[in-house]
Amino acid sequence: xxxxxxxxxxxxxxxxxxxxxxxxxxxxxxxxxxxxxxxxxxxxxxxxxxxxxxxxxxxxxxxxxxxxxxxxxxxxxxxxxxxxxxxxxxxxxxxxxxxxxxxxxxxxxxxxxxxxxxxxxxxxxxxxxxxxxxxxxxxxxxxxxxxxxxxxxxxxxxxxxxxxxxxxxxxxxxxxxxxxxxxxxxxxx
Amino acid sequence: xxxxxxxxxxxxxxxxxxxxxxxxxxxxxxxxxxxxxxxxxxxxxxxxxxxxxxxxxxxxxxxxxxxxxxxxxxxxxxxxxxxxxxxxxxxxxxxxxxxxxxxxxxxxxxxxxxxxxxxxxxxxxxxxxxxxxxxxxxxxxxxxxxxxxxxxxxxxxxxxxxxxxxxxxxxxxxxxxxxxxxxxxxxxxxxxxxxxxxxxxxxxxxxxxxxxxxxxxxxxxxxxxxxxxxxxxxxxxxxxxxxxxxxxxxxxxxxx
Numbered sequence: 001x002x003x004x005x006x007x008x009x010x011x012x013x014x015x016x017x018x019x020x021x022x023x024x025x026x027x028x029x030x031x032x033x034x035x036x037x038x039x040x041x042x043x044x045x046x047x048x049x050x051x052x053x054x055x056x057x058x059x060x061x062x063x064x065x066x067x068x069x070x071x072x073x074x075x076x077x078x079x080x081x082x083x084x085x086x087x088x089x090x091x092x093x094x095x096x097x098x099x100x101x102x103x104x105x106x107x108x109x110x111x112x113x114x115x116x117x118x119x120x121x122x123x124x125x126x127x128x129x130x131x132x133x134x135x136x137x138x139x140x141x142x143x144x145x146x147x148x149x150x151x152x153x154x155x156x157x158x159x160x161x162x163x164x165x166x167x168x169x170x171x172x173x174x175x176x177x178x179x180x181x182x183x184x185x186x187x188x189x
Numbered sequence: 190x191x192x193x194x195x196x197x198x199x200x201x202x203x204x205x206x207x208x209x210x211x212x213x214x215x216x217x218x219x220x221x222x223x224x225x226x227x228x229x230x231x232x233x234x235x236x237x238x239x240x241x242x243x244x245x246x247x248x249x250x251x252x253x254x255x256x257x258x259x260x261x262x263x264x265x266x267x268x269x270x271x272x273x274x275x276x277x278x279x280x281x282x283x284x285x286x287x288x289x290x291x292x293x294x295x296x297x298x299x300x301x302x303x304x305x306x307x308x309x310x311x312x313x314x315x316x317x318x319x320x321x322x323x324x325x326x327x328x329x330x331x332x333x334x335x336x337x338x339x340x341x342x343x344x345x346x347x348x349x350x351x352x353x354x355x356x357x358x359x360x361x362x363x364x365x366x367x368x369x370x371x372x373x374x375x376x377x378x379x380x381x382x383x384x385x386x387x388x389x390x391x392x393x394x395x396x397x398x399x400x401x402x403x404x405x406x407x408x409x410x411x412x413x414x415x416x417x418x419x420x421x422x423x424x425x426x427x428x429x430x431x432x433x434x435x436x437x438x439x440x441x442x443x444x445x
Contacts, residue, residue: 046359047359048359048361083388083389083390084389086389086390086392086393087389087390087392087393088389090392090393090407091392091407093410094407094410097410097411098410101411125389140372144365144368144369144372145365147355147361147364147365147368148361148362148364148365148366149361150361151361153356156355156356156361156364157355157356159368160351160352160355160356160364160368160371160412161352161411161412162411162412163368163371163372163375163412164348164349164352164368164371164372164375164411164412165375165407165409165410165411165412167348167371167372167373167375167376167379168375168376168378168379168406168407169379169407170376171375171376171377171379171380171383172379172382172383172392172406172407175379175380175383175387176388176389181281181380181383181384182280182281182284184376184379184380185284185285185288185373185376185377185380186376
């Protein structure tokens, strides 16, 4: 026995569309289900954002500060020699690295930072070190305060890794300036 | 005989549509279910108890910081250290230990503000892992230089701990508080390094004439989170000394 099913053109199109739409909707639900499950658990922990565009202004201020520290150290090392020159050039290189890291993080949002030095340290090594130690403390304080205001975790982590070493700069420079070990470890912030 | 029909109760399209919906529903239900192994086994098998699901909150980090500060103070005031310290080093070590104790009060205030409970013990796991072994090596070696080496390692470890905790902290203001505490340890670490290898010549990483790395005041541009290494104790038969690795706290050593 042959059986033929006859359908009108209108009914056929509607049915095919429904079929395709059903399959697409089903597929979308399947694909999205694990995604929703992941978001539900993440929302419970209230994870902080990795980046936040609202942080850019504060981070540009940090970039500007580091750029000015670079200019300051370039002036400071002018009259130094041997180990003193090597040591100060090392710290200069650190600040160049910080400026590059912040500029890289901000990418197209980075401003053109100032290249004006914050001071013109001159005189004896002890005198230069004392002025630079003060500037290091101030820079670490600026960055630490910024960490307390920005929301993005990646930027906070980057700044924390900078402050950790700038605190070392400050203490080491204070020792070179003549402070005692107990006085040099006392923090200004 | 030919039979022509214009409607059928189960057409091919209806069947496909129903099957598609059934497959989709099944997949959704399968995704929601938990995966359980169904491996056939013979004999009795002990049932596993699921560990408690503990969250790393800001209070957990603060409590762990208290345990680390307590451990640092305990190590710096241990008789193995104070008994070997030179006349010049002793007051510095005492001042650093007092700083760690004063940080406990700062942390206690931060914990209380978040309705948490303060923690007044040392970090038991890390004390067992490297704290006590380091003290034992110092006691056995009786080398005066080990006192400063241990102090430098401890301060570097505490600074790295606070730096690491920033990446786990949810509240921005608390991140700044942790960095301030870490900055103080960084300063102490730099002072310790200068006491071991002083002057501007000690700033940059370098090796001695035998190729052994010297302690550098500024070992890198960015704060390192890798394990702090310190050689302590007596020289063994092969002419070397034991190296203690000190890691920052991780999930199994946090104070929940």
